[in-house]
Each structure stands twice: as structure tokens, then as C-alpha cells.
Amino acid sequence: MSNTSPNFITSSIGKKFLMGFTGLFLISFLVIHVLINACIYFNDGGATFNMAASFMAHNIIIRIVEVGLFLGIILHVVQALIITLQNNKARPQKYAVQNLAVSSKWYSRSMGLLGTLLLMFLVVHLANFWVPTKIAVFKGEEHNTFESLKTVFSNPIVLAVYLLGLISLFYHLLHGFQSAFQTFGLNHKKYTPCIKSFGFWYSVIIVLLFASMPITLFMGLIK
Amino acid sequence: MSHGNMNLTLKIWRQNSGKEKGQLVTYPVKDISPDMSFLEMFDVLNEQLVSKNESPIVFDHDCREGICGMCSMVINGRAHGPKTGITTCQLHMRSFKDGDTITVEPWRAQAFPVIKDLTVDRTSFERIQAKGGFVSVNTGTAQDANCLPIPKDDADSSFNAAACIGCGACVATCKNASAMLFVAAKVSQFALLPQGKIEATARVKNMVAQMDLEGFGSCTNTGACEIECPKGISLENIARMNREYLVANCKD
Ligand code: HEM
Numbered sequence: 001m002s003n004t005s006p007n008f009i010t011s012s013i014g015k016k017f018l019m020g021f022t023g024l025f026l027i028s029f030l031v032i033h034v035l036i037n038a039c040i041y042f043n044d045g046g047a048t049f050n051m052a053a054s055f056m057a058h059n060i061i062i063r064i065v066e067v068g069l070f071l072g073i074i075l076h077v078v079q080a081l082i083i084t085l086q087n088n089k090a091r092p093q094k095y096a097v098q099n100l101a102v103s104s105k106w107y108s109r110s111m112g113l114l115g116t117l118l119l120m121f122l123v124v125h126l127a128n129f130w131v132p133t134k135i136a137v138f139k140g141e142e143h144n145t146f147e148s149l150k151t152v153f154s155n156p157i158v159l160a161v162y163l164l165g166l167i168s169l170f171y172h173l174l175h176g177f178q179s180a181f182q183t184f185g186l187n188h189k190k191y192t193p194c195i196k197s198f199g200f201w202y203s204v205i206i207v208l209l210f211a212s213m214p215i216t217l218f219m220g221l222i223k
Numbered sequence: 224m225s226h227g228n229m230n231l232t233l234k235i236w237r238q239n240s241g242k243e244k245g246q247l248v249t250y251p252v253k254d255i256s257p258d259m260s261f262l263e264m265f266d267v268l269n270e271q272l273v274s275k276n277e278s279p280i281v282f283d284h285d286c287r288e289g290i291c292g293m294c295s296m297v298i299n300g301r302a303h304g305p306k307t308g309i310t311t312c313q314l315h316m317r318s319f320k321d322g323d324t325i326t327v328e329p330w331r332a333q334a335f336p337v338i339k340d341l342t343v344d345r346t347s348f349e350r351i352q353a354k355g356g357f358v359s360v361n362t363g364t365a366q367d368a369n370c371l372p373i374p375k376d377d378a379d380s381s382f383n384a385a386a387c388i389g390c391g392a393c394v395a396t397c398k399n400a401s402a403m404l405f406v407a408a409k410v411s412q413f414a415l416l417p418q419g420k421i422e423a424t425a426r427v428k429n430m431v432a433q434m435d436l437e438g439f440g441s442c443t444n445t446g447a448c449e450i451e452c453p454k455g456i457s458l459e460n461i462a463r464m465n466r467e468y469l470v471a472n473c474k475d
Pocket residue numbers: 016017019020021022023024026027076077080081084111112114115116118119172173175176177179180181183442443444
């Protein structure tokens with residue numbers, strides 16, 4: 001048997017490794033992100049939160065990680081696009097009747113849609129917070145991120161957009177977390193149920209924590 | 224009509240050739256015994272069509288006992304019909320109710336083009352197999368089994384993977400028309416045994432390369448294939464193939 005295969009990264013499995021890898025990287029970023037945000041719960045007029053936010057905006061290591069984060073998102077999205085388009089092409093003639101609900105979960109079949117919603121949310125989110133912070137850093141001014149939180153989340157439409165974004169994130173993670181492990185070839189009778197329940201609780205907790213912030217700010221519970 | 228027999232409305236995909244357009248055509252069938260298999264019901268319908276000078280419906284079938292994997296049909300939106308763990312030839316009409324409307328379509332995938340009506344061309348599977356779904360050893364007298372001890376768990380897993388009949392239900396079911404479960408079964412069956420280890424690297428690389436070349440989609444781990452596979456091939460095989468593929472690519 002001679003070896004005639006093309007390289008790893010352009011193969012269907014290689015692409016999925018990259019998707020899973022970048023996905024898990026984004027998942028670990030979300031943990032840091034939620035911890036920083038949780039500083040608003042000190043309820044000290046944003047003192048702790050602004051300190052953490054300012055550290056994140058100026059620290060050199062964070063700056064480097066941030067570049068990695070953007071690369072990660074871009075890689076994840078580009079691969080997602082390529083894979084989704086190729087997968088659609090694999091069935092040019094659709095079924096007249098197809099009963100997929102018996103064999104798989106709707107969200108596992110909707111990763112492209114959920115991801116697109118996430119991407120749209122990300123654009124809004126970056127425009128709300130990341131861009132103003134960057135402008136302030138660029139001008140050498142101190143940016144009161146906490147005050148901007150309160151202004152942004154006083155708008156019920158913004159609140160609704162954030163909650164919808166978080167619902168998309170929830171279902172994306174619900175499938176994505178355990179899917180990444182299966183892609184990496186980590187499927188084991190004993191450990192896979194643990195990975196699945198960890199992924200479930202991760203998705204629930206991270207999304208509830210994120211959701212609690214715009215809600216409490218909107219309701220004026222955080223001063 | 225004897226007691227318990229059924230009248231049904233069938234909507235069947237008719238397509239003269241791969242080049243022509245096809246459509247669903249409605250056929251009423253009467254007095255179908257619940258003890259008939261789904262394919263026998265097709266035989267009855269085809270006899271009626273022939274006696275009316277119409278062309279019979281072309282469908283694949285061979286063993287009619289669930290081992291050859293030929294009887295490819297998507298019945299009411301599910302590969303091999305509403306039951307799990309069986310092929311179409313093992314599906315009985317008692318799984319339906321009198322008066323039901325049943326839609327029957329061919330496997331739908333870029334890599335499985337329709338030949339005629341419900342018959343599709345699955346030689347893409349054969350081309351994948353030809354890339355490494357075998358062990359290149361000289362045949363001769365089998366050596367003494369005790370010379371080659373294999374752990375029972377590995378032997379069982381290998382045997383379970385080898386149960387794949389190449390029917391293509393996994394591809395037909397998958398939203399991406401991915402052949403990962405089939406290829407994973409063929410890779411796993413050898414990857415677990417010492418005889419298969421020698422060529423393991425080239426096998427997995429070449430079979431995956433051919434799979435991609437044939438235009439199958441990629442796996443998004445929805446798990447639908449595992450549910451609809453008549454032989455219960457499990458997703459563990461896909462994980463094993465992904466591992467094998469990673470390791471093979473690290474080696475050279
Ligand atoms: C916070 C942001 C995100 C996180 C944490 C995340 C996480 C993940 C994870 C862990 C996977 C599973 C990878 C695998 O199965 O190997 C995944 C898959 C996927 N993601 Fe994301 N993702 C995010 C954003 C996005 C965005 C913005 C898009 C789209 C434009 C997207 C589209 C997809 C698609 C299409 C899949 C493939 C589904 C599959 O193969 O199972 N994701 N994501």
C-alpha cells in the first residue's frame with residue numbers, strides 16, 4: 001500500500017481538528033471573560049471592574065493573547081464556512097421527506113446557523129465595548145467601561161439582542177463542547193459521559209452568568 | 224380482502240436515468256398482507272405495473288435477509304424505514320397502518336448518483352475500500368490461532384466494526400452525506416488487529432483521501448448515522464479513525 005494522500009490540514013478530518021481546537025480555545029477564553037465581568041458584582045461603583053478592564057486593555061501579554069483570539073475566531077469562522085458549504089454540496093438533491101428528529105438533536109444540525117447568529121452578535125458586541133475601549137487607549141484616555149456598561153444595557157433592545165446571542169451560544173456550546181472531543185478521537189465508554197455532562201453544565205453556567213449581567217444592569221441592581 | 228390486509232398509497236421516486244429529472248409518482252396498492260416484507264410489497268406492485276405494460280420500479284436487492292446491504296430506500300424520511308437495526312428487506316408491512324401514505328426515495332448524495340428510480344451507484348464505497356480496506360498478505364494455510372493472541376475486547380470491537388455491510392444508510396441519513404461511519408468501520412476493523420497494524424498508516428490516510436475525493440461531506444458529530452445504521456456501528460469507530468488519522472499524519 002503506497003501513500004497517496006494530500007496533507008492533513010486540507011483533509012475533511014484535519015479541518016475538523018482545527019474547528020475543534022479553535023472552538024475549545026474560544027471556550028477557555030469565555031471563562032476568563034466571564035470572570036472579569038463578574039467583577040461588577042462587587043457592586044462598588046465599578047471600581048474593581050474598571051481596574052480589571054484596564055489591566056486587560058493595557059497588559060502586554062493580554063495584548064498578544066488578544067491577537068491569538070482574533071486569529072482563532074477568524075480560523076474557526078472560515079473553516080466553518082468552508083465545511084458548511086462543502087457539506088451542503090454533498091447532497092445536491094434534497095429529500096422530499098426527511099425525518100431527522102428521530103436520529104439527532106436540532107442544534108447539532110444547526111451549528112452553521114447558530115454560529116452565524118453568534119457572529120452577528122459578536123459584531124454588535126465588539127462595536128458596543130471593544131471599539132470604544134480601543135479608541136480610548138489609542139487616544140491615551142482612561143475609559144470608564146463600567147459607565148458604558150450601564151448606558152448600553154439601559155436599552156431594552158440591546159438587552160434582547162444580548163439574550164438572543166446568549167441563547168445561540170448555549171446551543172452552539174451544547175453540541176460543540178462534546179463534539180470537539182469526539183473529533184479529537186477522545187471517545188471512551190467511561191469518560192465520554194463525563195465530558196458530555198461537563199459540557200452541559202459548562203454551557204448552562206457560563207450562559208446564565210453572562211445573561212445575569214445585562215439583566216441586573218438593566219434592572220438597575222448594580223450601581 | 225382478507226382480515227388485516229392493508230390498502231396503502233405509495234409515493235415513489237421515478238427517474239429514468241441519472242441524466243433525466245425524476246419525480247415522485249403516486250401508486251395505490253391494495254390488499255397488502257401485514258406479513259409481507261417491504262420488498263415483497265414492491266414485487267406485488269411491480270407485477271401490477273408489468274401487467275399494465277408500465278415499466279416496473281427499479282430497486283436494489285439481493286439477499287433479502289439483511290446481510291448484503293443492497294436494499295437502499297429512504298422510507299418516510301428514514302433510511303430503511305421506521306424501525307432501527309434492520310434493512311428494508313427485514314421491514315414488514317405490519318410496521319405500517321391501513322390507509323398510510325408512504326414516501327420512498329433513493330439514497331441522496333452527490334457521491335451516490337441515481338442510476339434508475341431507487342437504485343443508486345455506490346461504487347464510490349468500493350473505490351474507498353480499494354484504497355486500503357484489506358490486508359496485503361499472501362493467502363495460504365491459516366496459522367495456528369494461538370500464535371497470535373488478541374485481547375478479547377479488541378477482537379470483539381474489531382468484529383463489531385466488521386459487521387458493516389456497506390449499505391450506505393449512514394450517508395443517506397447524515398445531513399452532510401458524510402461517509403465517516405462506513406470508512407471508520409472499515410478502518411477500525413483492521414486497526415484493532417495485529418494483522419492490520421502493519422499497513423495502518425497508509426490505510427487510514429488513503430481511505431480518507433479517497434472519501435474526500437468522492438465528494439462525501441464531513442462529519443459534524445450529529446450522531447444520526449449511528450442511530451440509523453442497521454448493524455449498530457458506533458461513533459467510537461469514528462473517534463478511532465480520527466485518532467488513527469492524526470497519528471498517521473504525525474508519523475510522516
Ligand atoms: C464564542 C464563540 C464560539 C465558540 C466558543 C465556539 C465553539 C465551537 C466548538 C467547541 C465547536 C465544535 C468543534 C468540533 O466539533 O470539532 C464548534 C463548531 C462549529 N462552530 Fe463554533 N464556536 C464559536 C463561534 C462560532 C462562530 C462565530 C461561528 C460561525 C460563523 C461558528 C460556527 C461553527 C460551526 C459551523 C461548527 C461546526 C459544527 C460541527 O462540526 O459540529 N462558531 N464551535
